[in-house]
Amino acid sequence: xxxxxxxxxxxxxxxxxxxxxxxxxxxxxxxxxxxxxxxxxxxxxxxxxxxxxxxxxxxxxxxxxxxxxxxxxxxxxxxxxxxxxxxxxxxxxxxxxxxxxxxxxxxxxxxxxxxxxxxxxxxxxxxxxxxxxxxxxxxxxxxxxxxxxxxxxxxxxxxxxxxxxxxxxxxxxxxxxxxxxxxxxxxxxxxxxxxxxxxxxxxxxxxxxxxxxxxxxxxxxxxxxxxxxxxxxxxxxxxxxxxxxxxxxxxxxxxxxxxxxxxxxxxxxxx
Ligand code: MN
Numbered sequence: 001x002x003x004x005x006x007x008x009x010x011x012x013x014x015x016x017x018x019x020x021x022x023x024x025x026x027x028x029x030x031x032x033x034x035x036x037x038x039x040x041x042x043x044x045x046x047x048x049x050x051x052x053x054x055x056x057x058x059x060x061x062x063x064x065x066x067x068x069x070x071x072x073x074x075x076x077x078x079x080x081x082x083x084x085x086x087x088x089x090x091x092x093x094x095x096x097x098x099x100x101x102x103x104x105x106x107x108x109x110x111x112x113x114x115x116x117x118x119x120x121x122x123x124x125x126x127x128x129x130x131x132x133x134x135x136x137x138x139x140x141x142x143x144x145x146x147x148x149x150x151x152x153x154x155x156x157x158x159x160x161x162x163x164x165x166x167x168x169x170x171x172x173x174x175x176x177x178x179x180x181x182x183x184x185x186x187x188x189x190x191x192x193x194x195x196x197x198x199x200x201x202x203x204x205x206x207x208x209x210x211x212x213x214x215x216x217x218x219x220x221x222x223x224x225x226x227x228x229x230x231x232x233x234x235x236x237x238x239x240x241x242x243x244x245x246x247x248x249x250x251x252x253x254x255x256x257x258x259x260x261x262x263x264x265x266x267x268x269x270x271x
Contacts, residue, residue, distance in 0.1 A: 008036060009055035012043055013241040015176050018230045019096060020051035021239055022184045029098035029168070032082040033176055035060065042086050042095075046073035054241050063087045064146070077144040081170055084149030085156060092172040094179035097143075099168035102187035105194060107163050113190050114204035120189025121205055121213035122182040123161055123171075130155035131165040141167050161186060177223040180230065185217070 012033050019025045027049045035041035045057040059075075060068040065083035067075065082095045106113050110129065115121045132139055135151050143152055143164075152170065156162040160182060161171040171186060173179025196202050205213065216222065234240050 006055060008033070009043065009058040010241060010243070011176060012058055013045070013053045013055045014231065014234070015094075015180050016045065016050040016053040017234055017239055017241055018180055018227075019098070019183060020049070021234050021237055022187075022230060023102070024096070024098050024100050024183050024187055025050040026099065029096070029100075030076050030078070030082075031096045031176075031179070032079075032094065034086055034093045039086075039090070041068060042082055044076065044079055044082055046071070047076045051239065065149070077142050080146050080149030081143050081152060084146065084153040085170070085172060088150070088153040089156070089172065091174065094173040094176045095170065096173075096179055096183045097168065097170045098183065100187045100190075102190040103163065103169045106190060107165055107167060107169070110165065113163065113186070113193060114202070115210050115213075116189055116193045116196060116202060116204055118205070118209075118213040119185040119217055120192065121210045122217045123186040123189060124159055124214065125207050125210045126159070127161045127163055127169075127186075128155055128157065128159055129163050129165060132167070133165070143167075174218070175223075177220075177227045178218055181217065181223045181226045184226070184230070 012031065016025070016031050019029070019031060025031070029050055030044060031050065032042050032044040035043055040063055042061050042063065043058050044061055045053045046059055048057055059071060059073065061079060061083060062068060063083045063086050065079040078097060081097050085092055085095050103113065113123065113127050115123060115125065130152050132141060132143070132148065136148060143149055152162065152164070156170065156172070160173075161169055163169050169186070171179060171183045173182055193202055
């Protein structure tokens with residue numbers, strides 16, 4: 001059980017580095033996973049650039065974006081994005097928030113991203129905009145307050161992504177692999193859309209094409225293939241997370257009886 005818990009943290013660190021290696025995340029941005037054993041919690045790293053995240057950096061949060069265990073670590077200010085979306089969307093198992101260079105021109109100009117090639121259909125037929133200023137006036141643009149997170153989740157609605165004016169994007173997935181694939185292809189789609197616009201008129205996929213291609217893109221063998229490919233690119237870049245990086249708790253419990261220790265271990269592995 002403990003091994004499985006470490007594996008989940010490792011997978012999340014892998015996804016984080018993969019998205020950074022593919023240019024979706026940079027010094028900022030973050031990716032989270034709803035806790036596989038408890039839908040009322042999610043896993044997210046401490047505040048750290050995503051390319052550097054290790055399994056031992058992954059912490060557990062309540063859906064109010066509070067750490068389950070008291071922590072002295074610095075936390076992401078924007079973790080409410082994740083908590084509020086998990087609260088609003090029971091179907092969502094993974095969330096990525098990013099400021100990718102590919103999508104920022106669309107966020108700045110307010111031009112919708114539309115699916116322009118088959119893999120770009122992973123972003124759905126339309127991606128809504130959210131403008132923090134509409135509801136909250138002048139801010140530093142970080143989504144740090146619960147009411148800001150809830151507003152963003154409302155704008156996301158039933159969609160798979162939301163574009164945040166002058167800020168970036170937030171993407172959701174039914175699992176980690178789908179999320180990584182969707183986030184990456186949504187960025188590629190944005191690049192192609194802008195380049196095609198320079199060449200001539202951009203005609204998006206039809207709603208029928210978007211639906212059919214989107215379903216195909218979500219198949220386990222397709223997201224499994226992209227996961228393997230982007231993992232390999234991480235290996236080639238020498239950027240894989242270390243396997244032995246799960247940090248020990250800072251203050252191990254004081255000596256206790258064998259029975260108590262067993263019960264505590266059971267409790268820890270459940271969470
Ligand atoms: Mn941000």
